[in-house]
Amino acid sequence: MSIKDNILYFDKQLKNTPCRLVAVSKTHPVEVIKEAYDAGHRIFGENKVQELVDKYALLPHDIAWHLIGHLQTNKVKYIAEFIDTIESVDSLKLLKEINKRAEMVNRTLPINCLLQISIADEETKFGMSYEEAVALLQSEDYRNMSYIRITGVMGIATNTEDEGKLRQEFRYLRECFHNLKETFFFANDDFREISMGMTSDWKLALEEGSTMIRVGSGIFGSRNYDK
Secondary structure (H helix, E strand, O other): OOHHHHHHHHHHHHOOOOOEEEEEOOOOOHHHHHHHHHOOOOEEEEOOHHHHHHHHHHOOOOOEEEEOOOOOHHHHHHOOOOOOEEEEEOOHHHHHHHHHHHHHOOOOOOEEEEEEEOOOOOOOOOOEOHHHHHHHHHOHHHHOOOOEEEEEEEOOOOOOOOHHHHHHHHHHHHHHHHHHHHHHOOOOOOOOEEEOOOOOOHHHHHHOOOOEEEEOHHHHOOOOOOO
């Protein structure tokens, strides 16, 4: 199917659900992203800052860009002015830098941030523990931030075909979300996102309560990892 057909397929699958599609465009050229844009899609995810900056300059500015990869503090300054959502906040140090850089560019809207929770067995994946997320939200530093808005949690499941394990990890992330919601965001409607699920497991994630799925090859085809 074409990229347009793939976008329309996911639009149909997610219709009447609270879940939105993040089209993961990493390693794909501007031309194919524009095909998805022309099909009506507006939320795109990138995992490398330089690639994101380059694409932002060449594509329409009504795109809501999500940074979904590990973010180093020294790279925040390059995206602070235009990024919509940083899904991979895995430390208080990083959150403080995001807030600082957003203030420096005088953002009129705060940067949306998701707390990346470690849910997989794989040590190569980033993310904080639930206890670390609680400590972050209890900190005075966080309470003094005005240029970020924490809107939910994100997790990357184990790369496995074991459906039971995937469901267990997704359910754990959902449980973390609900516990944080009840403790810190009970009256805050902004805290509503559970970003989980990718091309291989998005259907399971949707069944387990995902509000954002991150799909790349299911839309754009195989990636060129030489880039």
